[in-house]
Amino acid sequence: DGGITQSPKYLFRKEGQNVTLSCEQNLNHDAMYWYRQDPGQGLRLIYYSQIVNDFQKGDIAEGYSVSREKKESFPLTVTSAQKNPTAFYLCASTPRGTSDSRDTQYFGPGTRLTVL
Amino acid sequence: QKEVEQDPGPLSVPEGAIVSLNCTYSNSALQYFMWYRQYSRKGPELLMYTYSSGNKEDGRFTAQVDKSSKYISLFIRDSQPSDSATYLCAMKGAYSGAGSYQLTFGKGTKLSVIP
Numbered sequence: 001d002g003g004i005t006q007s008p009k010y011l012f013r014k015e016g017q018n019v020t021l022s023c024e025q026n027l028n029h030d031a032m033y034w035y036r037q038d039p040g041q042g043l044r045l046i047y048y049s050q051i052v053n054d055f056q057k058g059d060i061a062e063g064y065s066v067s068r069e070k071k072e073s074f075p076l077t078v079t080s081a082q083k084n085p086t087a088f089y090l091c092a093s094t095p096r097g098t099s100d101s102r103d104t105q106y107f108g109p110g111t112r113l114t115v116l
Numbered sequence: 117q118k119e120v121e122q123d124p125g126p127l128s129v130p131e132g133a134i135v136s137l138n139c140t141y142s143n144s145a146l147q148y149f150m151w152y153r154q155y156s157r158k159g160p161e162l163l164m165y166t167y168s169s170g171n172k173e174d175g176r177f178t179a180q181v182d183k184s185s186k187y188i189s190l191f192i193r194d195s196q197p198s199d200s201a202t203y204l205c206a207m208k209g210a211y212s213g214a215g216s217y218q219l220t221f222g223k224g225t226k227l228s229v230i231p
Contacts, residue, residue, distance in 0.1 A: 004159075006159075040124065040223065041223065042204070042221045042222060042223035042224060043160075043204070043221045045218065048218070058218075088157075090159055090160070104148070104150055104162060104165055104206075104208075104219070105162075105206075105219055106162060107152075107159035107160045107161070108159050109158055109159045110157070110158065110159045112157065
């Protein structure tokens, strides 16, 4: 089955720890995205990547880092510098990064991160 | 003014009712419009995608776009308890280059369909 997988589904972190959220897709999509979702605030873009070995900051990148070493993988690290990391994190992908403005985004199932 | 406005609800309707969900937007450069359905603790799933003014129908769902008024709607006919979810509108511009792939989301409307 083609799709986007995120792991783990639930993640607990102690304050001061870095954690890495996994996002993998087997859709052969070029572009990948990370969003954060908080109650009443909608989806906010953290980072995006149009192509392997390239990524750009979104609206709320502070305290997060990413890498894109493989087309199918776009892990997100939540660092200790992120002051309020408890949220629902969503990964998404788009078939072609910028070559077709009709492309839309397809989402993974999400990871709920809780800081204890 | 926020770029996309969406009433967060919650909206509660009886089973079988017609549901109307709406978003307004301010940026006339936004040309492609999507509706996502998100069940609790799940990722959003694409429900409808339109890029022209008018109506698009898919089963019980109809997406309507009025670019002159900068207003989009999603209608659900014969609503079912399984339609209970949060509905997110999203939109993007038609321009190419940096940023053209970025979506602007509404905050979502939470819908409950009561049996």
